[in-house]
Amino acid sequence: MDFELNTVEAGTVTSVHGFVAGAVSAGIKKQDVLDLAILHSITPCTAAGVFTSNAIKSAPVLINQQHLRDKKAQAIVVNSGYANACTADKGKNDAGQMAKSVAKKLDISPQDVLVASTGVIGIPLPMDKIQKGIEKIVLSGKGGHDLAKAMMTTDTFAKEIAVHIRIDQRGFTIGGVAKGAGMIHPNMATMLCFLATDAVVDAKFLQSALKKAVDKSFNMITIDGDTSPSDTVAILANGMAGNPTICEQNGELFQRAIDKVCIYLAKSIAKDGEGATKLIEVTVEGAISEQEARLAARTIASSPLVKTAIHGNDPNWGRIVSALGRSGANIKEDKLDAYIDYICVMEQGNPVPFDKEIAITVLKKQEVLLRVNLNLGHGKANAWGCDLSTEYVNINSAYTT
Amino acid sequence: MDFELNTVEAGTVTSVHGFVAGAVSAGIKKQDVLDLAILHSITPCTAAGVFTSNAIKSAPVLINQQHLRDKKAQAIVVNSGYANACTADKGKNDAGQMAKSVAKKLDISPQDVLVASTGVIGIPLPMDKIQKGIEKIVLSGKGGHDLAKAMMTTDTFAKEIAVHIRIDQRGFTIGGVAKGAGMIHPNMATMLCFLATDAVVDAKFLQSALKKAVDKSFNMITIDGDTSPSDTVAILANGMAGNPTICEQNGELFQRAIDKVCIYLAKSIAKDGEGATKLIEVTVEGAISEQEARLAARTIASSPLVKTAIHGNDPNWGRIVSALGRSGANIKEDKLDAYIDYICVMEQGNPVPFDKEIAITVLKKQEVLLRVNLNLGHGKANAWGCDLSTEYVNINSAYTT
Numbered sequence: 001m002d003f004e005l006n007t008v009e010a011g012t013v014t015s016v017h018g019f020v021a022g023a024v025s026a027g028i029k030k031q032d033v034l035d036l037a038i039l040h041s042i043t044p045c046t047a048a049g050v051f052t053s054n055a056i057k058s059a060p061v062l063i064n065q066q067h068l069r070d071k072k073a074q075a076i077v078v079n080s081g082y083a084n085a086c087t088a089d090k091g092k093n094d095a096g097q098m099a100k101s102v103a104k105k106l107d108i109s110p111q112d113v114l115v116a117s118t119g120v121i122g123i124p125l126p127m128d129k130i131q132k133g134i135e136k137i138v139l140s141g142k143g144g145h146d147l148a149k150a151m152m153t154t155d156t157f158a159k160e161i162a163v164h165i166r167i168d169q170r171g172f173t174i175g176g177v178a179k180g181a182g183m184i185h186p187n188m189a190t191m192l193c194f195l196a197t198d199a200v201v202d203a204k205f206l207q208s209a210l211k212k213a214v215d216k217s218f219n220m221i222t223i224d225g226d227t228s229p230s231d232t233v234a235i236l237a238n239g240m241a242g243n244p245t246i247c248e249q250n251g252e253l254f255q256r257a258i259d260k261v262c263i264y265l266a267k268s269i270a271k272d273g274e275g276a277t278k279l280i281e282v283t284v285e286g287a288i289s290e291q292e293a294r295l296a297a298r299t300i301a302s303s304p305l306v307k308t309a310i311h312g313n314d315p316n317w318g319r320i321v322s323a324l325g326r327s328g329a330n331i332k333e334d335k336l337d338a339y340i341d342y343i344c345v346m347e348q349g350n351p352v353p354f355d356k357e358i359a360i361t362v363l364k365k366q367e368v369l370l371r372v373n374l375n376l377g378h379g380k381a382n383a384w385g386c387d388l389s390t391e392y393v394n395i396n397s398a399y400t401t
Numbered sequence: 402m403d404f405e406l407n408t409v410e411a412g413t414v415t416s417v418h419g420f421v422a423g424a425v426s427a428g429i430k431k432q433d434v435l436d437l438a439i440l441h442s443i444t445p446c447t448a449a450g451v452f453t454s455n456a457i458k459s460a461p462v463l464i465n466q467q468h469l470r471d472k473k474a475q476a477i478v479v480n481s482g483y484a485n486a487c488t489a490d491k492g493k494n495d496a497g498q499m500a501k502s503v504a505k506k507l508d509i510s511p512q513d514v515l516v517a518s519t520g521v522i523g524i525p526l527p528m529d530k531i532q533k534g535i536e537k538i539v540l541s542g543k544g545g546h547d548l549a550k551a552m553m554t555t556d557t558f559a560k561e562i563a564v565h566i567r568i569d570q571r572g573f574t575i576g577g578v579a580k581g582a583g584m585i586h587p588n589m590a591t592m593l594c595f596l597a598t599d600a601v602v603d604a605k606f607l608q609s610a611l612k613k614a615v616d617k618s619f620n621m622i623t624i625d626g627d628t629s630p631s632d633t634v635a636i637l638a639n640g641m642a643g644n645p646t647i648c649e650q651n652g653e654l655f656q657r658a659i660d661k662v663c664i665y666l667a668k669s670i671a672k673d674g675e676g677a678t679k680l681i682e683v684t685v686e687g688a689i690s691e692q693e694a695r696l697a698a699r700t701i702a703s704s705p706l707v708k709t710a711i712h713g714n715d716p717n718w719g720r721i722v723s724a725l726g727r728s729g730a731n732i733k734e735d736k737l738d739a740y741i742d743y744i745c746v747m748e749q750g751n752p753v754p755f756d757k758e759i760a761i762t763v764l765k766k767q768e769v770l771l772r773v774n775l776n777l778g779h780g781k782a783n784a785w786g787c788d789l790s791t792e793y794v795n796i797n798s799a800y801t802t
Contacts, residue, residue: 056726056734086722088735088751121719122752229723304705318522321487322630325457333457334489350489351523390791 003253004166005260011162012144013175017198018042018240021143023150026133028081028126029119036133037143037150039076039194040106045236047073048207049114050214052231058085059095060115061232067099067111071203073236074112076194077102077134080153080179082125084117085229094125101134116192116232118153118179144177151179151192159268165257172199172241172254176261180221180269191218191228193265195235199254202247209255210235217262220294220383221270222302233262270384275391279384280310283371284329287379292329294381299327300370301385310368311387315359317345320370335375341368348375405567406658412563413545414576418599419443419641422544424551427534429482429527430520437534438544438551440477440595441507446637448474449608450515451615453632459486460496461516462633468500468512472604474637475513477595478503478535481554481580485518485526486630495526502535517593517633519554519580545578552580552593560669566658573600573642573655577662581622581670592619592629594666596636600655603648610656611636618663621695621784622671623703634663671785676792680785681711684772685730688780693730695782700728701771702786711769712788716760718746721771736776742769749776 008015023037049068051061067073077098084091099113106113117125148158162175178193195210214233235258246254271279282301287293300306303323309316320338325331334349341362344352362368368387409416424438450469452462468474478499485492500514507514518526549559563576579594596611615634636659647655672680683702688694701707704724710717721739726732735750742763745753763769769788 054723054726055728055730055732056722083719086719086734086747086750086752120717121723122747124752229726316521318484318487321457322455322522325455325630327456329456331456333487346487346523349487351487351525 008162012160013196014144015162016175016196019196020139021147022137022139023146034150037147041238045238049234056229058230059091076114078116081119086122148177178265193233198241200239201237205247213258213262217266273386275389276386279367282383286374288377289379293379296327296329297381297383301383307388313363337373339371409563413561414597415545416563417576417597421540422548423538423540424547435551438548442639446639450635457630459631460492477515479517482520487523549578579666594634599642601640602638606648614659614663618667674787676790677787680768683784687775689778690780694780697728697730698782698784702784708789714764738774740772
């Protein structure tokens with residue numbers, strides 16, 4: 001089989017056939033910025049979703065779980081500013097009302113609308129502003145960029161991508177937008193991500209492919225160890241590419257494409273962590289299982305002591321090994337190799353002398369690679385995080401005041 | 402039974418009969434400060450210890466576990482500056498050599514010496530300085546304060562206490578010193594704590610009483626979620642009080658006293674977290690078990706988003722509920738009550754309007770109390786932490802450079 005997987009230039013969700021989007025400044029946030037958006041497919045879609053593991057779930061998450069029972073959806077509405085979490089019955093009514101208003105505007109069933117809200121917890125949504133905003137939104141095939149902006153809270157840049165897969169003479173596209181920044185941690189990061197594809201995909205496979213992609217991407221990033229009640233990754237597949245139905249048996253290329261989109265968006269979220277000045281990529285090899293490799297990689301990437309050391313370009317590698325040690329993964333200290341980028345700092349459990357100045361230079365890069373080999377098995381995983389700066393503290397010490 | 406439990410004025414480990422201590426500036430640290438100390442009982446002691454759960458254990462921890470197999474010890478040597486962790490075979494030899502040198506100085510068996518090192522990981526100890534330092538140390542009944550100082554790394558104040566229990570006309574004393582500051586997290590905090598008592602205590606009971614006290618105190622504090630390879634809590638009981646042997650059956654008062662000492666020292670560590678400006682006390686009530694209450698309390702106390710909000714006096718209570726939600730404890734959102742000090746912010750899952758200015762005033766106190774009631778059972782626990790400030794980042798981004 002002849003195929004190509006290419007990134008679409010300036011790609012986003014509306015790079016995908018049949019998807020339109022739009023956003024407005026509805027006045028939900030104090031600043032005059034985009035804060036309300038709709039993504040819409042002109043034809044009905046197969047849909048799938050993965051949601052927060054937090055026991056406290058936002059009203060939109062609860063509604064989406066209901067709306068996805070039939071594995072179909074055709075629109076997503078999202079606001080930033082307030083999360084509609086910890087808002088009791090009023091919150092559930094408000095989320096339901098958002099779905100109804102969008103359904104009326106688009107002439108579809110409320111059951112086919114997914115809802116997402118991000119921002120401050122515990123404060124009811126300004127529903128009058130949201131209702132008026134929904135009416136005002138104009139949808140177009142170029143609206144994906146505005147959608148990506150309207151989702152942002154403390155994000156400093158919009159996160160979007162599209163990839164096109166050409167298979168023989170045909171092909172399909174997957175596009176995605178995401179927001180992250182604070183409260184980001186595995187299972188899942190506090191984050192929203194909406195994916196769109198024109199591929200024809202079996203509903204059951206769509207759900208499993210999405211879950212696999214999320215496990216390799218959004219569940220492997222960490223900003224601060226907190227998990228939000230609002231985490232949502234959803235995908236709509238409208239089938240306009242007209243390809244033979246993709247399912248478990250022939251799904252390898254689709255999986256590869258959705259993985260690529262999700263890993264790109266996840267890394268963008270990590271890079272844009274609140275106050276972050278660089279991306280940290282942690283690779284763990286030689287674990288006794290992939291699960292233990294993931295655990296170890298995430299623990300290292302989320303250690304505040306590792307994150308502050310990287311922020312200060314300090315090759316204090318003992319913190320890497322120490323975080324690894326408390327991860328819960330099986331470790332034999334006398335088998336352990338550790339590297340800062342290409343510099344070996346520990347070999348078979350012995351500290352290896354290295355040139356500190358060179359290590360500092362390596363740590364000053366925009367992307368810092370930490371690697372450990374447990375030399376016990378074949379489990380391997382990557383995790384991504386960011387450094388911890390004083391700016392993180394400044395952002396988060398006065399978020400509502 | 403008539404009894405009193407009183408705090409000894411300016412009490413420390415050497416407030417206990419038969420214990421002497423001393424410290425020197427051995428030149429292990431760059432600055433001219435106390436960095437090496439010995440605690441010694443003039444008679445042999447029953448001893449017990451609780452050590453780090455990190456899979457990477459420092460050389461001193463490994464040696465102490467061997468030395469405590471006979472449940473006896475008579476001295477503790479401690480240095481700050483370097484942790485002697487991730488130092489492979491040389492590290493184990495060095496820790497053994499420290500025990501031997503102290504044993505020779507005090508004319509006891511090396512097997513009866515416990516060893517502790519705290520500071521940077523992965524760099525061998527300067528053994529020549531340590532050997533000379535051990536020779537120079539002068540022990541006295543007033544040396545406990547110097548011992549407490551010599552253990553400090555980024556601690557800003559020494560942590561020490563002694564309590565005296567008078568039972569009828571007799572009594573005993575328990576004294577303790579501790580260090581903490583960075584890398585502090587449950588199971589266990591990165592910390593050292595040495596306790597001394599003149600009570601006659603059954604060895605098996607001593608170990609179980611110590612473990613219980615640690616679970617209620619040091620395992621309930623958190624600074625940054627990292628756990629060090631060096632965590633050690635050890636107790637020496639020299640029996641000079643001549644009381645009837647304390648064991649499981651009659652140990653209630655002893656347990657109460659050791660709890661008090663450990664909780665005091667643990668709170669002091671939390672209060673003195675790196676960059677901390679205030680102590681956070683989290684109380685969780687109504688959990689279905691004590692274990693779940695502990696999990697919930699620790700998760701809230703360790704949430705970076707909670708810690709930064711408290712730092713900024715921001716009553717962003719959604720972060721408390723959100724951290725609770727991801728703790729793993731069983732929760733029913735519609736049963737949940739939450740309080741910032743005496744201010745109710747959530748009742749039966751509904752947000753309760755409150756005066757933000759009053760909440761900010763309450764948050765400006767030196768000790769901030771957060772309280773949640775899950776209203777599901779009788780499990781209750783306290784956890785202690787500190788706020789997260791820009792100073793934490795500054796301290797930790799240039800620790801070795």
